[in-house]
Amino acid sequence: MNNTLKAELDILIFNRVPKTGSIQFIELMRKLGRVHNFDVEVDPQNGGIRPILNENEEGDLVENIANADDGTVFVSHVNYLNFTKYDTPKPIYVNMVRDPVERVISWYYYIRSPWIFVPNRRKSNREMPNPQWVNTEFDQCVLTGDKACTYIEGSGLERVGDHRRQILFFCGHNERKCMPFNTKLPMQIAMQNVEREYAVVGTWEDTNVTLSVLESYIPSYFRGAKNMYYSGMQKDLKNYNPMKPLIAEDIKEMVRKNFTREIEFYQFCRQRLHKQYLAVKLNELMTFDKDLQKLHKTALKNLNAYRLNNTRKAEIDVIFFNRCAKVGSEALLELFNKLEDFNNLKMEREGLKRGTKRQFPKWEQRGLATNISEFDDGSVYIEHVNWIDFEEFDLPKPIYINLVRDPVERVISWYFYVRGAYKNAIEYRKVPDKPIMKAEWYKKDFNNCVRSGDPECQYIPYTVQDYTGNFKRQSIFFCGHSDDCLPFNSPAAIQMAKEHVERDYAVVGSWEDTNITLTVFEKYIPRFFNGAKVLFDIHNYQITNRNKNKRKPKIDPDVKEMIRKNFTHEYDFYYFCKQRLYKQYLAVSLKDLPASNELN
Structure with missing residues:
Protein backbone atom coordinates (compact mmCIF):
# COMPACT_ATOMS: atom_id res chain seq x y z
CA MET A 1 0.00 0.00 0.00
CA ASN A 283 3.59 -5.26 11.12
CA GLU A 284 5.20 -3.65 14.16
CA LEU A 285 3.46 -6.08 16.48
CA MET A 286 4.04 -9.12 14.27
CA THR A 287 7.76 -8.48 14.53
CA PHE A 288 7.53 -9.58 18.15
CA ASP A 289 4.21 -11.39 18.48
CA LYS A 290 3.89 -14.71 16.65
CA ASP A 291 0.27 -15.12 17.76
CA LEU A 292 -0.75 -11.97 15.93
CA GLN A 293 0.54 -13.46 12.69
CA LYS A 294 -2.41 -15.85 12.87
CA LEU A 295 -4.79 -12.95 12.35
CA HIS A 296 -5.25 -13.40 8.61
CA LYS A 297 -7.91 -11.63 6.57
CA THR A 298 -10.65 -14.07 7.49
CA ALA A 299 -9.98 -13.62 11.20
CA LEU A 300 -9.99 -9.85 10.86
CA LYS A 301 -13.28 -9.92 8.99
CA ASN A 302 -14.88 -12.00 11.73
CA LEU A 303 -13.83 -9.77 14.62
CA ASN A 304 -16.83 -8.95 16.79
CA ALA A 305 -16.84 -5.82 18.94
CA TYR A 306 -19.59 -7.21 21.18
CA ARG A 307 -17.57 -10.28 22.11
CA LEU A 308 -14.47 -8.15 22.74
CA ASN A 309 -16.29 -5.71 25.03
CA ASN A 310 -16.20 -6.67 28.70
CA THR A 311 -18.03 -3.48 29.66
CA ARG A 312 -21.24 -5.47 29.21
CA LYS A 313 -20.10 -7.85 31.98
CA ALA A 314 -19.84 -5.07 34.57
CA GLU A 315 -22.53 -5.16 37.26
CA ILE A 316 -22.04 -1.58 38.46
CA ASP A 317 -21.50 1.58 36.39
CA VAL A 318 -18.18 2.38 38.10
CA ILE A 319 -14.71 2.44 36.55
CA PHE A 320 -11.88 0.77 38.46
CA PHE A 321 -8.56 2.01 37.05
CA ASN A 322 -5.95 0.00 38.99
CA ARG A 323 -3.18 1.92 37.34
CA CYS A 324 0.25 0.45 36.65
CA ALA A 325 3.23 2.57 37.60
CA LYS A 326 4.99 4.56 34.81
CA VAL A 327 2.53 3.86 32.01
CA GLY A 328 1.21 7.42 31.73
CA SER A 329 -1.56 7.00 34.28
CA GLU A 330 -1.22 10.65 35.31
CA ALA A 331 -2.07 11.66 31.74
CA LEU A 332 -5.22 9.52 31.84
CA LEU A 333 -6.08 11.04 35.23
CA GLU A 334 -5.78 14.50 33.66
CA LEU A 335 -8.05 13.40 30.81
CA PHE A 336 -10.58 12.15 33.37
CA ASN A 337 -10.44 15.60 35.00
CA LYS A 338 -11.55 17.07 31.66
CA LEU A 339 -14.19 14.37 31.14
CA GLU A 340 -15.65 14.78 34.65
CA ASP A 341 -17.92 17.72 33.88
CA PHE A 342 -18.32 16.84 30.20
CA ASN A 343 -19.84 13.41 30.96
CA ASN A 344 -21.17 14.12 34.47
CA LEU A 345 -18.70 11.78 36.16
CA LYS A 346 -17.68 11.63 39.80
CA MET A 347 -13.97 11.31 40.54
CA GLU A 348 -13.30 9.37 43.73
CA ARG A 349 -9.86 10.69 44.69
CA GLU A 350 -9.11 8.77 47.89
CA GLY A 351 -7.09 6.15 46.01
CA LEU A 352 -4.79 8.83 44.61
CA LYS A 353 -3.58 9.58 48.14
CA ARG A 354 -2.77 5.99 49.10
CA GLY A 355 0.75 4.61 48.96
CA THR A 356 1.62 1.68 46.72
CA LYS A 357 1.75 -1.84 48.20
CA ARG A 358 2.91 -4.90 46.31
CA GLN A 359 0.28 -7.18 47.87
CA PHE A 360 -2.92 -6.76 49.85
CA PRO A 361 -4.06 -9.37 52.39
CA LYS A 362 -7.55 -10.75 51.86
CA TRP A 363 -9.18 -8.41 54.38
CA GLU A 364 -7.69 -5.37 52.65
CA GLN A 365 -8.78 -6.60 49.21
CA ARG A 366 -12.31 -7.13 50.54
CA GLY A 367 -12.38 -3.67 52.11
CA LEU A 368 -11.31 -1.92 48.91
CA ALA A 369 -13.73 -3.96 46.77
CA THR A 370 -16.59 -3.19 49.16
CA ASN A 371 -15.75 0.51 49.10
CA ILE A 372 -15.72 0.60 45.27
CA SER A 373 -18.96 -1.36 45.01
CA GLU A 374 -20.77 1.29 47.04
CA PHE A 375 -19.84 4.23 44.81
CA ASP A 376 -22.54 6.04 42.81
CA ASP A 377 -23.07 5.27 39.15
CA GLY A 378 -20.69 7.30 36.98
CA SER A 379 -17.87 7.14 39.54
CA VAL A 380 -14.18 6.66 38.67
CA TYR A 381 -11.80 5.11 41.20
CA ILE A 382 -8.04 5.23 40.55
CA GLU A 383 -5.29 3.61 42.60
CA HIS A 384 -1.90 1.93 42.12
CA VAL A 385 -3.13 -1.52 43.15
CA ASN A 386 -3.13 -5.04 41.72
CA TRP A 387 -6.22 -6.61 40.15
CA ILE A 388 -8.90 -7.54 42.69
CA ASP A 389 -11.40 -10.36 42.20
CA PHE A 390 -14.77 -8.86 43.16
CA GLU A 391 -16.55 -12.17 42.55
CA GLU A 392 -14.48 -13.84 45.29
CA PHE A 393 -16.14 -11.48 47.79
CA ASP A 394 -19.63 -11.80 46.27
CA LEU A 395 -19.51 -8.17 45.15
CA PRO A 396 -20.68 -6.68 41.83
CA LYS A 397 -17.96 -6.26 39.22
CA PRO A 398 -16.92 -2.76 38.13
CA ILE A 399 -15.60 -1.73 34.68
CA TYR A 400 -11.89 -2.58 34.77
CA ILE A 401 -9.45 -0.46 32.73
CA ASN A 402 -5.69 -0.01 32.66
CA LEU A 403 -2.71 1.01 30.53
CA VAL A 404 0.50 -0.77 29.55
CA ARG A 405 3.87 0.34 28.25
CA ASP A 406 6.98 -1.22 26.74
CA PRO A 407 8.43 -3.09 29.78
CA VAL A 408 12.02 -1.88 29.42
CA GLU A 409 10.96 1.71 28.81
CA ARG A 410 8.91 1.44 32.04
CA VAL A 411 11.84 0.45 34.23
CA ILE A 412 14.06 3.11 32.64
CA SER A 413 11.33 5.66 33.28
CA TRP A 414 11.07 4.58 36.93
CA TYR A 415 14.87 4.74 37.39
CA PHE A 416 14.94 8.42 36.49
CA TYR A 417 11.55 9.22 38.02
CA VAL A 418 12.71 8.32 41.54
CA ARG A 419 15.75 10.53 40.98
CA GLY A 420 13.78 13.37 39.40
CA ALA A 421 12.99 16.79 40.82
CA TYR A 422 9.21 16.32 40.52
CA LYS A 423 8.89 13.23 42.72
CA ASN A 424 11.44 14.42 45.26
CA ALA A 425 9.81 17.84 45.59
CA ILE A 426 6.49 16.16 46.36
CA GLU A 427 7.99 13.73 48.89
CA TYR A 428 10.11 16.26 50.75
CA ARG A 429 7.23 18.73 50.97
CA LYS A 430 5.25 15.99 52.70
CA VAL A 431 8.13 14.79 54.92
CA PRO A 432 10.81 17.51 55.12
CA ASP A 433 12.97 15.46 57.53
CA LYS A 434 13.03 12.33 55.39
CA PRO A 435 16.62 11.03 54.93
CA ILE A 436 18.12 11.99 51.59
CA MET A 437 20.14 9.77 49.27
CA LYS A 438 23.74 10.66 48.47
CA ALA A 439 24.43 12.89 45.47
CA GLU A 440 26.19 9.99 43.72
CA TRP A 441 22.96 8.00 43.74
CA TYR A 442 21.03 10.80 42.02
CA LYS A 443 23.76 11.15 39.40
CA LYS A 444 24.19 7.42 38.75
CA ASP A 445 24.33 6.68 35.01
CA PHE A 446 21.84 4.01 33.91
CA ASN A 447 24.06 2.68 31.12
CA ASN A 448 26.92 2.13 33.55
CA CYS A 449 24.52 0.77 36.18
CA VAL A 450 23.47 -2.02 33.82
CA ARG A 451 26.90 -2.74 32.33
CA SER A 452 28.68 -2.81 35.69
CA GLY A 453 26.26 -5.33 37.23
CA ASP A 454 25.03 -2.87 39.86
CA PRO A 455 22.33 -4.71 41.84
CA GLU A 456 19.89 -1.82 41.30
CA CYS A 457 19.92 -2.49 37.54
CA GLN A 458 19.81 -6.28 37.54
CA TYR A 459 16.49 -7.83 36.55
CA ILE A 460 16.82 -11.50 37.44
CA PRO A 461 14.00 -13.87 36.35
CA TYR A 462 11.97 -15.61 39.08
CA THR A 463 13.26 -13.35 41.85
CA VAL A 464 10.70 -12.46 44.50
CA GLN A 465 12.65 -10.06 46.70
CA ASP A 466 14.17 -7.03 44.95
CA TYR A 467 17.34 -5.14 45.81
CA THR A 468 15.33 -1.95 45.47
CA GLY A 469 11.81 -1.06 44.36
CA ASN A 470 11.77 -0.73 40.58
CA PHE A 471 8.26 -1.77 39.49
CA LYS A 472 9.69 -4.20 36.94
CA ARG A 473 6.58 -6.41 37.21
CA GLN A 474 4.00 -4.80 34.94
CA SER A 475 2.06 -8.07 34.88
CA ILE A 476 1.51 -8.06 38.66
CA PHE A 477 -1.06 -5.27 38.31
CA PHE A 478 -3.15 -7.71 36.27
CA CYS A 479 -2.20 -10.96 38.01
CA GLY A 480 -3.34 -9.97 41.49
CA HIS A 481 -2.25 -10.51 45.09
CA SER A 482 -1.40 -14.21 45.03
CA ASP A 483 2.13 -15.28 45.93
CA ASP A 484 2.20 -16.91 42.47
CA CYS A 485 2.22 -13.41 40.98
CA LEU A 486 5.46 -12.36 42.66
CA PRO A 487 8.23 -14.25 40.78
CA PHE A 488 9.58 -11.86 38.16
CA ASN A 489 9.13 -12.82 34.49
CA SER A 490 7.34 -16.01 35.48
CA PRO A 491 5.20 -17.80 32.82
CA ALA A 492 2.64 -18.73 35.49
CA ALA A 493 2.16 -15.12 36.61
CA ILE A 494 1.90 -13.99 33.01
CA GLN A 495 -0.76 -16.60 32.22
CA MET A 496 -2.87 -15.50 35.20
CA ALA A 497 -2.53 -11.86 34.13
CA LYS A 498 -3.65 -12.72 30.59
CA GLU A 499 -6.70 -14.60 31.85
CA HIS A 500 -7.78 -11.64 33.99
CA VAL A 501 -7.36 -9.19 31.10
CA GLU A 502 -9.30 -11.39 28.70
CA ARG A 503 -12.11 -12.07 31.16
CA ASP A 504 -12.46 -8.82 33.11
CA TYR A 505 -10.87 -5.76 31.50
CA ALA A 506 -12.98 -3.60 29.23
CA VAL A 507 -9.92 -1.83 27.81
CA VAL A 508 -6.18 -2.06 28.37
CA GLY A 509 -4.74 0.78 26.33
CA SER A 510 -1.36 2.36 25.70
CA TRP A 511 -0.25 5.93 25.10
CA GLU A 512 2.15 4.47 22.55
CA ASP A 513 -1.00 4.18 20.41
CA THR A 514 -2.93 7.23 21.51
CA ASN A 515 -5.52 7.39 18.74
CA ILE A 516 -6.28 3.66 18.94
CA THR A 517 -6.59 3.76 22.72
CA LEU A 518 -8.88 6.78 22.79
CA THR A 519 -11.02 5.36 19.98
CA VAL A 520 -11.46 2.07 21.83
CA PHE A 521 -12.25 3.89 25.07
CA GLU A 522 -14.91 5.98 23.29
CA LYS A 523 -16.49 3.01 21.53
CA TYR A 524 -16.37 0.42 24.31
CA ILE A 525 -17.06 2.65 27.35
CA PRO A 526 -19.02 5.62 25.88
CA ARG A 527 -20.73 6.57 29.17
CA PHE A 528 -17.34 7.62 30.55
CA PHE A 529 -15.27 8.42 27.46
CA ASN A 530 -17.63 10.24 25.13
CA GLY A 531 -15.66 13.14 23.62
CA ALA A 532 -12.29 11.81 24.83
CA LYS A 533 -10.46 12.42 21.54
CA VAL A 534 -11.76 15.96 21.17
CA LEU A 535 -10.89 16.86 24.76
CA PHE A 536 -7.47 15.24 24.39
CA ASP A 537 -6.75 17.41 21.36
CA ILE A 538 -8.01 20.57 23.06
CA HIS A 539 -5.99 19.97 26.24
CA ASN A 540 -3.11 18.06 24.63
CA TYR A 541 -0.25 19.97 26.24
CA GLN A 542 -1.74 19.83 29.73
CA ILE A 543 -2.55 16.10 29.45
CA THR A 544 0.64 14.86 27.83
CA ASN A 545 2.99 16.90 30.00
CA ARG A 546 1.55 15.87 33.35
CA ASN A 547 4.30 14.09 35.29
CA LYS A 548 6.46 13.93 32.16
CA ASN A 549 10.19 13.75 32.83
CA LYS A 550 11.84 15.91 30.16
CA ARG A 551 15.27 15.53 31.76
CA LYS A 552 15.59 11.80 31.19
CA PRO A 553 18.82 11.11 29.28
CA LYS A 554 19.11 8.83 26.26
CA ILE A 555 19.86 5.16 26.93
CA ASP A 556 22.18 3.24 24.64
CA PRO A 557 20.39 0.67 22.41
CA ASP A 558 22.72 -2.17 23.42
CA VAL A 559 21.87 -1.56 27.08
CA LYS A 560 18.16 -1.87 26.32
CA GLU A 561 18.82 -5.11 24.45
CA MET A 562 20.75 -6.50 27.42
CA ILE A 563 17.77 -5.82 29.68
CA ARG A 564 15.15 -7.16 27.25
CA LYS A 565 16.66 -10.64 27.46
CA ASN A 566 15.38 -10.85 31.04
CA PHE A 567 11.90 -9.50 30.24
CA THR A 568 10.79 -12.19 27.77
CA HIS A 569 7.53 -13.12 29.48
CA GLU A 570 6.78 -9.53 30.46
CA TYR A 571 7.03 -8.70 26.75
CA ASP A 572 4.75 -11.63 25.98
CA PHE A 573 2.11 -10.09 28.25
CA TYR A 574 2.66 -6.58 26.86
CA TYR A 575 2.18 -7.74 23.26
CA PHE A 576 -0.86 -9.78 24.30
CA CYS A 577 -2.47 -6.58 25.63
CA LYS A 578 -1.59 -4.61 22.51
CA GLN A 579 -2.86 -7.39 20.25
CA ARG A 580 -6.16 -7.35 22.13
CA LEU A 581 -6.36 -3.55 21.87
CA TYR A 582 -5.79 -3.78 18.11
CA LYS A 583 -8.49 -6.42 17.75
CA GLN A 584 -10.92 -4.13 19.58
CA TYR A 585 -9.94 -1.21 17.36
CA LEU A 586 -10.24 -3.23 14.16
CA ALA A 587 -13.65 -4.54 15.21
CA VAL A 588 -15.09 -1.03 15.48
CA SER A 589 -13.00 0.86 12.92
CA LEU A 590 -13.73 -1.35 9.95
CA LYS A 591 -17.45 -1.02 10.65
CA ASP A 592 -17.22 2.77 11.05
CA LEU A 593 -16.07 3.15 7.46
CA PRO A 594 -19.09 2.44 5.25
CA ALA A 595 -17.04 1.34 2.26
CA SER A 596 -14.82 -0.95 4.29
CA ASN A 597 -15.76 -4.48 5.27
CA GLU A 598 -12.39 -6.18 5.16
CA LEU A 599 -8.69 -5.59 4.81
CA ASN A 600 -7.50 -6.44 1.32
Missing part, protein backbone atom coordinates in the same frame (compact mmCIF):
# COMPACT_ATOMS: atom_id res chain seq x y z
CA ASN A 2 3.05 2.28 -0.14
CA ASN A 3 3.19 4.12 -3.46
CA THR A 4 6.30 6.00 -2.32
CA LEU A 5 8.17 2.98 -3.68
CA LYS A 6 6.84 3.76 -7.16
CA ALA A 7 8.17 7.33 -7.21
CA GLU A 8 10.94 7.98 -9.74
CA LEU A 9 11.77 11.46 -8.47
CA ASP A 10 12.69 12.58 -4.95
CA ILE A 11 10.13 15.38 -5.28
CA LEU A 12 6.94 15.63 -3.26
CA ILE A 13 3.85 17.15 -4.87
CA PHE A 14 1.03 18.33 -2.63
CA ASN A 15 -1.82 19.32 -4.98
CA ARG A 16 -3.80 20.67 -2.09
CA VAL A 17 -7.58 20.66 -1.92
CA PRO A 18 -9.09 23.94 -0.64
CA LYS A 19 -10.46 23.95 2.93
CA THR A 20 -8.89 20.68 4.03
CA GLY A 21 -6.34 22.28 6.37
CA SER A 22 -3.65 22.62 3.71
CA ILE A 23 -2.15 25.77 5.29
CA GLN A 24 -1.53 23.83 8.50
CA PHE A 25 0.05 21.03 6.47
CA ILE A 26 2.33 23.47 4.63
CA GLU A 27 3.46 24.96 7.94
CA LEU A 28 4.26 21.48 9.26
CA MET A 29 6.28 20.65 6.13
CA ARG A 30 8.21 23.92 6.38
CA LYS A 31 9.21 23.11 9.95
CA LEU A 32 10.19 19.56 8.95
CA GLY A 33 12.12 20.94 5.96
CA ARG A 34 14.42 22.83 8.30
CA VAL A 35 15.18 19.54 10.06
CA HIS A 36 15.45 17.23 7.04
CA ASN A 37 16.93 19.74 4.60
CA PHE A 38 14.22 20.06 1.98
CA ASP A 39 12.53 23.12 0.47
CA VAL A 40 8.81 23.85 0.26
CA GLU A 41 7.85 25.79 -2.86
CA VAL A 42 4.30 27.13 -2.90
CA ASP A 43 2.87 27.89 -6.35
CA PRO A 44 3.68 31.54 -7.20
CA GLN A 45 0.00 32.16 -7.91
CA ASN A 46 -0.07 33.28 -4.25
CA GLY A 47 -2.59 30.71 -3.18
CA GLY A 48 -4.77 31.05 -6.26
CA ILE A 49 -6.53 27.95 -7.54
CA ARG A 50 -5.61 26.66 -10.99
CA PRO A 51 -8.64 25.73 -13.13
CA ILE A 52 -8.71 22.81 -15.57
CA LEU A 53 -5.44 22.97 -17.52
CA ASN A 54 -5.16 22.22 -21.22
CA GLU A 55 -2.56 19.69 -22.36
CA ASN A 56 0.14 22.30 -23.03
CA GLU A 57 -0.36 23.92 -19.62
CA GLU A 58 -0.37 20.59 -17.83
CA GLY A 59 2.73 19.43 -19.73
CA ASP A 60 4.62 22.64 -18.94
CA LEU A 61 3.77 22.40 -15.24
CA VAL A 62 4.81 18.73 -15.14
CA GLU A 63 8.14 19.58 -16.78
CA ASN A 64 8.79 22.48 -14.39
CA ILE A 65 8.18 20.27 -11.37
CA ALA A 66 10.30 17.42 -12.75
CA ASN A 67 13.22 19.81 -13.22
CA ALA A 68 13.21 20.88 -9.58
CA ASP A 69 16.04 19.79 -7.29
CA ASP A 70 15.79 16.56 -5.31
CA GLY A 71 14.24 17.21 -1.92
CA THR A 72 11.73 19.76 -3.19
CA VAL A 73 8.10 19.95 -2.06
CA PHE A 74 5.85 21.56 -4.68
CA VAL A 75 2.55 22.90 -3.37
CA SER A 76 -0.35 24.13 -5.47
CA HIS A 77 -4.14 24.20 -5.62
CA VAL A 78 -4.14 22.14 -8.81
CA ASN A 79 -5.85 18.99 -10.03
CA TYR A 80 -3.97 15.70 -10.21
CA LEU A 81 -1.07 15.90 -12.70
CA ASN A 82 -0.39 12.79 -14.80
CA PHE A 83 3.41 12.66 -15.15
CA THR A 84 3.31 9.30 -16.97
CA LYS A 85 1.19 10.82 -19.75
CA TYR A 86 4.12 13.13 -20.58
CA ASP A 87 6.80 10.40 -20.29
CA THR A 88 8.12 12.13 -17.20
CA PRO A 89 9.38 10.37 -14.02
CA LYS A 90 6.76 10.29 -11.27
CA PRO A 91 7.04 12.28 -8.00
CA ILE A 92 5.67 11.35 -4.58
CA TYR A 93 2.01 12.41 -4.43
CA VAL A 94 0.29 13.45 -1.16
CA ASN A 95 -2.96 15.23 -0.38
CA MET A 96 -5.56 15.84 2.32
CA VAL A 97 -9.34 15.36 2.31
CA ARG A 98 -12.19 16.49 4.51
CA ASP A 99 -15.87 15.69 5.00
CA PRO A 100 -17.37 17.11 1.75
CA VAL A 101 -20.26 18.95 3.41
CA GLU A 102 -18.04 20.43 6.10
CA ARG A 103 -15.73 21.62 3.30
CA VAL A 104 -18.42 23.58 1.45
CA ILE A 105 -19.68 25.10 4.69
CA SER A 106 -16.13 26.11 5.57
CA TRP A 107 -15.63 27.68 2.13
CA TYR A 108 -18.99 29.47 2.34
CA TYR A 109 -17.92 31.37 5.45
CA TYR A 110 -14.28 31.68 4.41
CA ILE A 111 -15.06 33.87 1.39
CA ARG A 112 -17.43 35.95 3.55
CA SER A 113 -14.72 36.73 6.11
CA PRO A 114 -13.53 40.38 5.97
CA TRP A 115 -9.86 39.42 6.36
CA ILE A 116 -10.29 37.43 3.12
CA PHE A 117 -12.65 39.40 0.87
CA VAL A 118 -11.29 42.90 1.61
CA PRO A 119 -7.63 42.34 0.63
CA ASN A 120 -8.54 39.96 -2.22
CA ARG A 121 -10.95 42.42 -3.84
CA ARG A 122 -8.59 45.31 -3.35
CA LYS A 123 -5.85 43.34 -5.03
CA SER A 124 -8.01 42.60 -8.08
CA ASN A 125 -9.65 46.07 -8.11
CA ARG A 126 -13.09 44.54 -7.67
CA GLU A 127 -16.05 46.11 -5.93
CA MET A 128 -16.63 45.09 -2.33
CA PRO A 129 -19.39 42.47 -1.90
CA ASN A 130 -23.05 43.23 -1.26
CA PRO A 131 -23.60 43.36 2.53
CA GLN A 132 -26.68 41.17 2.12
CA TRP A 133 -24.57 38.50 0.37
CA VAL A 134 -21.99 38.59 3.16
CA ASN A 135 -24.64 38.39 5.87
CA THR A 136 -26.68 35.49 4.42
CA GLU A 137 -26.32 32.39 6.59
CA PHE A 138 -25.64 29.00 5.04
CA ASP A 139 -28.87 27.41 6.25
CA GLN A 140 -30.87 30.29 4.78
CA CYS A 141 -28.96 29.92 1.51
CA VAL A 142 -29.84 26.19 1.37
CA LEU A 143 -33.51 26.60 2.33
CA THR A 144 -34.14 29.39 -0.18
CA GLY A 145 -32.56 27.43 -3.03
CA ASP A 146 -29.90 30.04 -3.73
CA LYS A 147 -27.67 29.02 -6.64
CA ALA A 148 -24.60 29.10 -4.40
CA CYS A 149 -26.14 26.41 -2.18
CA THR A 150 -27.84 24.26 -4.80
CA TYR A 151 -25.79 21.19 -5.61
CA ILE A 152 -27.15 19.52 -8.75
CA GLU A 153 -25.78 16.14 -9.78
CA GLY A 154 -24.12 16.18 -13.19
CA SER A 155 -23.83 19.96 -13.35
CA GLY A 156 -20.82 21.63 -14.94
CA LEU A 157 -18.78 24.43 -13.38
CA GLU A 158 -21.30 26.70 -11.65
CA ARG A 159 -19.12 29.85 -11.48
CA VAL A 160 -20.16 30.44 -7.87
CA GLY A 161 -16.72 29.63 -6.45
CA ASP A 162 -17.77 27.13 -3.82
CA HIS A 163 -15.21 24.40 -4.62
CA ARG A 164 -17.77 21.67 -4.09
CA ARG A 165 -15.75 19.16 -6.15
CA GLN A 166 -13.17 17.51 -3.89
CA ILE A 167 -13.06 14.64 -6.39
CA LEU A 168 -11.84 16.99 -9.14
CA PHE A 169 -8.45 17.41 -7.43
CA PHE A 170 -7.85 13.67 -7.77
CA CYS A 171 -9.55 13.11 -11.14
CA GLY A 172 -7.43 15.43 -13.29
CA HIS A 173 -7.82 17.89 -16.15
CA ASN A 174 -10.23 16.15 -18.52
CA GLU A 175 -13.20 18.51 -18.27
CA ARG A 176 -15.65 16.14 -19.92
CA LYS A 177 -14.79 13.25 -17.62
CA CYS A 178 -13.93 15.05 -14.38
CA MET A 179 -16.17 18.11 -14.14
CA PRO A 180 -19.75 16.68 -13.83
CA PHE A 181 -20.57 17.11 -10.15
CA ASN A 182 -21.21 14.07 -7.94
CA THR A 183 -21.23 11.55 -10.78
CA LYS A 184 -19.82 8.04 -11.01
CA LEU A 185 -17.09 8.39 -13.65
CA PRO A 186 -15.11 11.22 -11.96
CA MET A 187 -15.31 9.32 -8.68
CA GLN A 188 -13.98 6.12 -10.27
CA ILE A 189 -11.10 7.93 -11.99
CA ALA A 190 -10.24 9.74 -8.74
CA MET A 191 -10.25 6.47 -6.77
CA GLN A 192 -8.05 4.83 -9.38
CA ASN A 193 -5.56 7.70 -9.24
CA VAL A 194 -5.43 7.62 -5.44
CA GLU A 195 -4.94 3.87 -5.35
CA ARG A 196 -2.32 3.85 -8.09
CA GLU A 197 -0.41 7.09 -7.49
CA TYR A 198 -0.82 8.69 -4.05
CA ALA A 199 1.56 7.71 -1.28
CA VAL A 200 -0.74 9.18 1.38
CA VAL A 201 -4.11 10.93 1.35
CA GLY A 202 -4.65 12.02 4.93
CA THR A 203 -7.14 14.06 6.91
CA TRP A 204 -6.92 16.31 9.97
CA GLU A 205 -10.10 14.55 11.15
CA ASP A 206 -7.73 11.66 11.96
CA THR A 207 -4.64 13.63 12.91
CA ASN A 208 -2.65 10.95 14.71
CA VAL A 209 -3.43 8.33 12.06
CA THR A 210 -2.42 10.71 9.26
CA LEU A 211 0.84 11.76 10.88
CA SER A 212 1.72 8.14 11.73
CA VAL A 213 1.16 7.03 8.12
CA LEU A 214 3.15 9.96 6.74
CA GLU A 215 6.05 9.14 9.08
CA SER A 216 6.04 5.47 8.11
CA TYR A 217 5.39 5.75 4.37
CA ILE A 218 7.42 8.89 3.52
CA PRO A 219 10.06 9.00 6.28
CA SER A 220 12.61 11.14 4.38
CA TYR A 221 10.15 14.05 4.50
CA PHE A 222 7.96 13.30 7.53
CA ARG A 223 10.18 11.64 10.13
CA GLY A 224 9.36 13.27 13.47
CA ALA A 225 6.10 14.79 12.19
CA LYS A 226 4.08 13.79 15.27
CA ASN A 227 6.56 15.24 17.73
CA MET A 228 6.79 18.40 15.64
CA TYR A 229 3.02 18.80 15.41
CA TYR A 230 2.28 18.06 19.07
CA SER A 231 5.01 20.44 20.24
CA GLY A 232 2.56 23.32 19.90
CA MET A 233 1.36 23.37 16.29
CA GLN A 234 -1.95 21.71 17.20
CA LYS A 235 -2.87 24.80 19.24
CA ASP A 236 -1.84 27.28 16.54
CA LEU A 237 -4.37 26.50 13.81
CA LYS A 238 -3.71 28.31 10.54
CA ASN A 239 -6.51 29.85 8.49
CA TYR A 240 -8.98 29.12 11.30
CA ASN A 241 -12.31 30.93 11.05
CA PRO A 242 -13.71 31.70 14.53
CA MET A 243 -16.77 33.38 12.98
CA LYS A 244 -18.17 30.23 11.37
CA PRO A 245 -21.43 29.30 13.16
CA LEU A 246 -22.72 25.83 13.95
CA ILE A 247 -24.97 24.50 11.19
CA ALA A 248 -28.00 22.41 12.13
CA GLU A 249 -27.71 18.69 11.37
CA ASP A 250 -30.96 18.67 9.38
CA ILE A 251 -29.48 21.27 7.00
CA LYS A 252 -26.33 19.20 6.62
CA GLU A 253 -28.41 16.12 5.91
CA MET A 254 -30.28 17.97 3.16
CA VAL A 255 -26.97 18.87 1.54
CA ARG A 256 -25.49 15.37 1.99
CA LYS A 257 -28.22 13.88 -0.20
CA ASN A 258 -26.60 15.66 -3.15
CA PHE A 259 -23.03 14.71 -2.18
CA THR A 260 -23.41 10.92 -2.25
CA ARG A 261 -20.45 10.15 -4.51
CA GLU A 262 -18.30 12.91 -3.02
CA ILE A 263 -18.91 11.29 0.37
CA GLU A 264 -18.20 7.83 -1.08
CA PHE A 265 -14.85 9.05 -2.40
CA TYR A 266 -14.03 10.71 0.92
CA GLN A 267 -14.80 7.48 2.79
CA PHE A 268 -12.71 5.54 0.28
CA CYS A 269 -9.72 7.77 1.10
CA ARG A 270 -10.25 7.37 4.84
CA GLN A 271 -10.63 3.61 4.47
CA ARG A 272 -7.32 3.48 2.60
CA LEU A 273 -5.64 5.67 5.23
CA HIS A 274 -6.83 3.37 8.01
CA LYS A 275 -5.65 0.31 6.08
CA GLN A 276 -2.20 1.87 5.77
CA TYR A 277 -2.15 2.72 9.47
CA LEU A 278 -3.30 -0.71 10.57
CA ALA A 279 -0.79 -2.39 8.23
CA VAL A 280 2.05 -0.46 9.88
CA LYS A 281 0.87 -1.19 13.40
CA LEU A 282 0.16 -4.86 12.72
